[in-house]
Amino acid sequence: MEDLRKHHWTGVYDHKAEDEVSWFQASPLRSLDWIRGSVAGTEAPIIDIGGGASRLVDELVAAGYGDVTVLDIAESALAKSRARLGGGAGGVRWVAADITAWRPERQYDLWHDRAVFHFLVDAADRAAYLAALDKGTKPGSRIIIATFAPDGPERCSGLPVQRYSPQTLAKVFGAGFDLLDAAGEEHLTPAGSVQRFQYSLFGRR
Numbered sequence: 001m002e003d004l005r006k007h008h009w010t011g012v013y014d015h016k017a018e019d020e021v022s023w024f025q026a027s028p029l030r031s032l033d034w035i036r037g038s039v040a041g042t043e044a045p046i047i048d049i050g051g052g053a054s055r056l057v058d059e060l061v062a063a064g065y066g067d068v069t070v071l072d073i074a075e076s077a078l079a080k081s082r083a084r085l086g087g088g089a090g091g092v093r094w095v096a097a098d099i100t101a102w103r104p105e106r107q108y109d110l111w112h113d114r115a116v117f118h119f120l121v122d123a124a125d126r127a128a129y130l131a132a133l134d135k136g137t138k139p140g141s142r143i144i145i146a147t148f149a150p151d152g153p154e155r156c157s158g159l160p161v162q163r164y165s166p167q168t169l170a171k172v173f174g175a176g177f178d179l180l181d182a183a184g185e186e187h188l189t190p191a192g193s194v195q196r197f198q199y200s201l202f203g204r205r
Contacts, residue, residue, distance in 0.1 A: 005073055005098055006073050006074070008157075008158075008159070009072075009073050009074040009077070010073075010074045010075070012074070013052065013053060013074045013076040013077040013080065018053035018077075018080050018081075018084075019190060021053075021157075021190075022156065022189040022191065022195065023114070023115050023187070023189075023195075024189070024190055025054070025187070026055065027055065027059065028054065028055060028056045028059065028114070030146075030185060030199055031056055031112060031114060031146070031199075032056070032059055032060075032063075034142075034144050034199070034201055035110060038110055038142035038144070039109050039110050039142065040109075042063065042064040042065045042066055043065075043066055043067055044067065044109040045069070045106065045107070045108045045109050045110075046060065046065060046067065046068050046069070046108060046112065047068075047069040047070075047071060047108045047110070047111055047112065047136065048068070048070045048071070048112045048113075049071050049099055049111065049112065049116050050072055050099070050113060050114070050115065050116035051070040051071065051072060051081075052070065052072030052073075052074055052076075052077025052078045052080070052081060053072075053077040053078075053080045053081055054070075054081070054114070056112070056114075057070050057081055057085065057092060058081075058084065058088075061085065061091065061092065066091065068091075068092050069092070069093040069094075069095060070092060070094055071095040071096075071099065072095075072096065073096070073098045074096075075096040078094045078096055081094075082094065099116060099128075099129055099132055100120070100125045100128035100132075101128070102132055103132060103135055104132060104135050104136030107135075107136055107137055107138045107141070108136055108141060109141055110141065110143075110144070111133060111136060111137055111141060111143045111144070112144045113144065113145050113146065114144075114197075115146060115147065115156075115197075116129075117129060117145055117147055118147035118156075118161040118162050118163065118164065119156070119159060119161055119162075120162065121160050121162050130172075130173070130174075134176070138204065139204055139205060140204065141203070141204045142180075142203055142204075143173075143177065143201070143202040143203075143204065144199065144200075144201055144202075145169060145199070145200050146185075146198065146199045146200075147161075147162070147163065147169065147197065147198055148161050148195065148197060148198070149163060149165070149196040149197055149198040150164070150168075151163075152195055152196040152197060152198070153195055156195075164200075165198060166179055166182035166198060167179075169200050170202070175205075177202040177203065177204055177205065178203045179200060179202055180201045180203050181200070182199065182200045182201070183198075183199045184196065184197065184198055184199075185197045185198075185199060
């Protein structure tokens, strides 16, 4: 499964520009707002799961955050961000890995994931993700997860997705995490269609 996922997402980023994929955001405003409100300072360790070609890393670097890690299964996606950031890329840790097979070597104050978790439709993959989350965070860490909402798309990039409300996502995450905030968002894709997302902010106990 890991090789199939890697092949799929590498193919996507090999054949599409970063601003052509349906999940592209010119500026990830909600994520930035919640990150600023969730960590004490710009030296807090932050990881962006599936953030390969996302503009979030640009915004974090520009805002002075000095301990940022970006993980993505597609090296080609990471390469796009490194090229876009130029000299600023040197201060970012870039990790090419499948989140379901990756085991963090450190803990992060903030874990951000926009649109990876909802692709994990198999229970075993979700359990592997949560194992990485458990190892990569600590009591007091904040976790931002954005998935398709219950009335969002059933498929994305040719793949099935699992849609969530804040409550159903909290149930999956379990008793070790408190749901602190939630918000819906209508994302306008580059093609002009609307996708309904659900953002949830958790605190680890």
